[in-house]
Amino acid sequence: MSIANLLQNWSRYRDTHPYGGAKPHMGYKWAMAIDMDICTGCNACTVACYAENNLAVVGKEKFLNGKSMHWLRIERYWHDSVEAGDPIELADGKEFKEGKQFHDQGAHFLPMMCQHCEAAPCETVCPVGATNHTQDGINSQIYNRCVGSRYCNANCPYKVRYFNWFNYQDPATENVWPEPLNQQLNPDVTVRSKGVMEKCTFCVQRLRAVMVDARTEERLVREGEVQTACQQACLAGAISFGNMLNPESRISKQWMQQEVNIALDAQPKNKHVGDAVDKRGYRILENLRPYPSVMYLEQVRESAV
């Protein structure tokens, strides 16, 4: 293998993102939108994720030690309290809310999973290239290739990567799936071994199945043909998922309507001051320029009560 060959191979998987660069997405750009106004925080999506993706149940002690494996976690925020380091809620710093006696406007549930960033901080730092951007815009994780340096998680702004600290599939030690619980394991998804990193894959096994079908029929995947496990389970329909390059897809319409451009790190609509924007779409930690592929829609609360 010559040096030229080496560099050529290497640069082949180092696509330029966000797209519009040298190598655009090949017909697909999978993306997600989550409406936090109708998300009730019921956890159906998380259980569905456990079922679909063979996630290990780590137990009380390991959960306490921060080793939980929930690819999709529901975060619960309160907007009414002054807590440590949380003095000011609004960006312009004008409003300072005192802590109230009660959480009287409810909670704020935020489902957080891998944001499948277009310029993912995790990808550039992996020494072995185990995490990559696929041409359909997914941040993939190659378990066979992972050596477990955990640099990806150290550099992930959202901390949505989960490491196999133990050999969860070993019946002799961890016994996460004691007989016959192991019979439920999804054969389409690898049961990860000790020492590799894992994370939300946008249910890549489902995507690949329909993409292969579509390719044999010489077409692209149609809107609604595939759902992620969380989306399928979401009772309120708060999660939408689809191909952003399909102008007919709900997801592309949502992003368009909310004026969130995936290729920008600051949305033009936000140039208005404070609450002047009447649209709810935003991406979390956009200013760090990872160009995440998940758009969140702000929670809404009635102003009349």
Next chain:
Amino acid sequence: MIENNFNRRDFLKVLGWGGAAVALSACGNTSVEDGTEFVTAHSTEGMPEYAIPGVYVHFNSTCAQCDSGCSIVGRVREGRVLKLEGNPESPINKGKICGLGQAGLQAHYNPDRITQPMLRKGDQGETITWEQALTLINEQLGGVKGNEVAFLTGGVSGHSGVLLKNYMDALGSANHYAYEAVTPSVVRAANKKSYGVEMPRLHIDKAQVVVSFGADFLGAWVSPVNFTQQYAKFRKGPNGSRGVLIQVESKMTLTGANADRWLCIRPGTEGVYALGLINALGAAGFKVPSAAAAIAKDYTAERVIQETGIPAEHTEKVVALLKERTPSLVLFGSAAEGYAHGSQNAAAITLLNHVLGNVGKTMAAPASVPFPQIAPKVGNRHALHALNDKIAQGNIKVLFTYGSNPVFTSHSSLNFKENLKKVPFKVVLSHYRDETAMEADLVLPLDSVMEDWGSSVPEYMADAAQINIQQALSEKLYPDTRGFGDVLLALLKQRRPTEYGQYEDFYGYLRNAMVQNKAALGGGTASDDMFWQKTVSHGIIKLPAKAASALKTPTATKLAFAAAAADEAYPLHLIPSTSAHMRDGRHANIPWLQESPDPITTVVWDSWVEIHPATAAKLGVVEGDVVEIASRSGAIKVMVYVFKGIHPDAVSVPMGYGHEAMGRYAKNTGQNVFKVLDSVFDKETGELALHETRVKVTKTGQKVKIVKDEGPYGGGQAGKRIALRKTTDKVNLSKEV
């Protein structure tokens, strides 16, 4: 194996609507009843014949994790059911399924299931065969009178309910008790009184405003999957309209956490607040019927503030909103279930619904199945109390229990566990060796829901009447488990051999029963086989819609609310809370559910007590302190979670934790709050008033780290823009996709 369950298994292969299975079975003779056709090409030894390697087959069935009756689709591969999804055909869940339902898989594959009949020998159990077990039951029943036999179940419906009733008739016993530990039975009674039906059909999606008095309809109340879907429409109405949810309760439920305004009310004063709202509506110029106005006239703003503790500004805004935006919907859950005057509370709240004119608009009369024998028999706590009385008097000689765990869920002052010793022969039909099974003389292992056949009728039907079909989704894991229906049938054969001898198993009975009523079930002129195949492959029979009867008009009566007496020794209200996943603890041995954080506190794998910061400061406790919660009936030690979603006069502990048996995941996980509940009952229905227990909280000095998902900043964002929120006046929802 294959020979034994020939018909049933063969059937499965043609019933799936997964394309491959249909295509394959279509290659041969699909008339499978004669057993001439196998799909053998791909099957290997030990693998069921419908298992096609690498190909998913989808079968429809019904979820039995709670009583909502959601239809499910099982994704089956190589004979194993791997994932559950919602069946889009069901009007109840419309293709969705909650986390509890998903976790049904782990109930099926649970490593702690009972696999063989067990007979008590002293303190030990001895495995016996089913033949021995059934003979033993027959012997035991031989010497007792009909009324000395009792059957305790959870809510039952469908054909197993029919068999159960027939069995009790055959025994000459009237002692079938349907017991549910957590169930809205006071709500039912109050609804019946006020609207004429126990469970009206709710149109949350059509309401502009929903005022819920502790009804956790997004979490664990009645039919949460259906209600959550309605809620999504309610929030995202046409043209950008957005429904307003106001939750009035003393402890924040999941629904409260989603409310636009969460009003923290002094425990037990919900009825006062409802009447106060009526009074205020009248004062604000809303047309209130005179009878209702007369009842509410004493509930002035000052009195309401004083008794409920809800500030006037919020009440004024709520009244203005209710006046402005119609229709609205008023719901009630814990307000009714919780207190000795729960029925009074409920009456006041239903009156509010009448006053607001919601009856008939956002709530309608429900459909009902035209076959009363398969209609649901819903459970309540009162049933257990009645049974307990009989047991205590020594009137029960043989007791069957199925689908409930009374030793765990009964409150300790009932003394059920001790009384149970007076029953000479106790048969428990169960999946797990739970607390009740530990007390049994004979334990019969049941098929899991994924292995069993059945039919059911949900209590709350979202649309027209429907019958749910439960289909075996998976090969049996253990040869010596049996379905509930099969057990009943075997027992019935002992009593009425001529009548039931013709049925080989419950599946045969079920099929026969359905096929015989083909015409009434909308089968038309299809052949028996075609009708049955269609029925099973759809997993649901929708019965023709009947013109719904109108709901009752109000009859106003004078209401009285017992003032909460101050209790020096036990100053705090104990609110045993129901979480969507744990419910009454029947699913505590499912690891997914144990590891799924409680949505509000994010605690996993343990129980906790929620205490308001003000109360915590008074008690001198902080998060992680272990405190003793002592009532007059008992005490438990739990860790403190300081929480601003609870009234300062109350503390809350979740139900369902603290099993002493049941399996590796459930055992010794948390504390059982049922233990400390006092015997206080709703005056009208006799149901246990769950929130009436008074407790005192004392510090033990122990300290633990709370196992929870939230970080050290709790729900704060450390000044970062992570979770953003807007108010409705700042956002335009009308153009949203």
Next chain:
Amino acid sequence: MKIKSDTFIRNPKDLWKGEPEHTEVRDLSPHIGFNQITSDVVNSLENPRPIYWWAIAICIAMVGVGVACEVHQYKTGLGVSNKSNTNVWGVYIASFIFWVGVSHAGTLLSALLHLTHSDWRKSVFRYAEAMTTFALMTAGLFVIVHLGRLWQVYYVMPYPNERGIWPNFQSPLVWDMFVIGTYLTCSSIFLYTGMIPDLAVFRDNIHDGWRKKLYTFLAMGWQGTDRQWRNFRVAYLTLSVYLIILAVSGHSVVSSDFAMSQQPGWHITSFPPYFVVGALYSGNAALITVFIILRYMFRYEEYLNMDVLRKLVRLTFALAMIWTYLHFIEMATVWYGHDQAAKDQLIFKATGVYAGWWWLFNFLAVVCPWVMAFRRWQTNLPVQMVLSLLLNVGMWLERWLIVAPTLGHSHYPWTFDFDQWPSYIQWGILFGSFGWFGLLLLVFCKVFPAVSMYELKELAYARKVELRHAHAEEGHGRPELATKGAH
């Protein structure tokens, strides 16, 4: 004139007095001849003080502890080290940086000071260079120990394979692999090359046994001809230049593990110089520790003498001051910068759960070195021993406080995690690493010349020439002003 020999244990009364001045001992006593150097060094190989064997035993025990911890971790999984999905790194990475840092002082003494003709280095540079090699070998172990699947560590190397898979050349960890690998290779060659003349002396002075065979093999037929010396000097000079570049780039690359990331408290532009100077600083402190130990253990009092120590201490103090400056620069750029997350991180370090450690580190690494500024303590062995250890504790804490607080308190508040205290496994492996390093160094000093004989002889020669000049020009000049150097 007989020079008073220093001993490790002294009258406590003298402890605070400092060392009496021996102005005539400049780097090396003028009364030491070539034969004495040869016999002293050869003797040191065979007759160290008995404490040597105790030290060997202790080091083996420490390595045993480390190996036991690693075996347990390897079999059970990295989870036993008590990290979490938030705190994915910990003691291992901190110790990796620490050991890479220790390696830098050797290069400074052997290569940089070689170029500047600083003759006082001649007695210390050999063991310093050995420390470089062994510290890098220790650092490399930490990289492997910290991997989830350490049996796949070769994936980071670009080796030809039929699938055309290469490591990710964008990743600073791959740069690490290259730079540490190159640095280790070069420093080993440099160490060996410099020893060749000395090995030849050993070969000629030892008459049988395995040592004879070993030295004969390693001396590669060195005869000390002019041509050999000329080639030797060119090679040595070339290597030393190359090594300096490697040392500077080496720790700069290690710093880019952090500086290239996007985490608050890590992506700081001034990290490369900050790391390099910090490395020299902590490495020099380690040199002082080893200086005092070897001096006693191998009876090197004549060569590792007080004058050399004073210069070493002064150099350490100078480095400490440069590092302190960069330390404050680093904090100032964060404080006056626009990155709120980084600022929060700094405040968190000073006030959060790590505050105690952070202030301790600042005291140890910023305040403590001022002791070195006082002449009377510069050659006080107990003071310097304790001080150099404290400085290294401080500098280890510095590395740990770069790694740990940022992970626990980065961009996403929900996942903040302040509770993860490293388990005994992590501490055990760190403990073992000191044993491993010590064992390598002790074995080295017993087998190879820990002080360079030929350079000392050059020095001795120069000193004698100086003295002769001084006597010849008595009354016309002071010996200190005589021409320096042996070249």
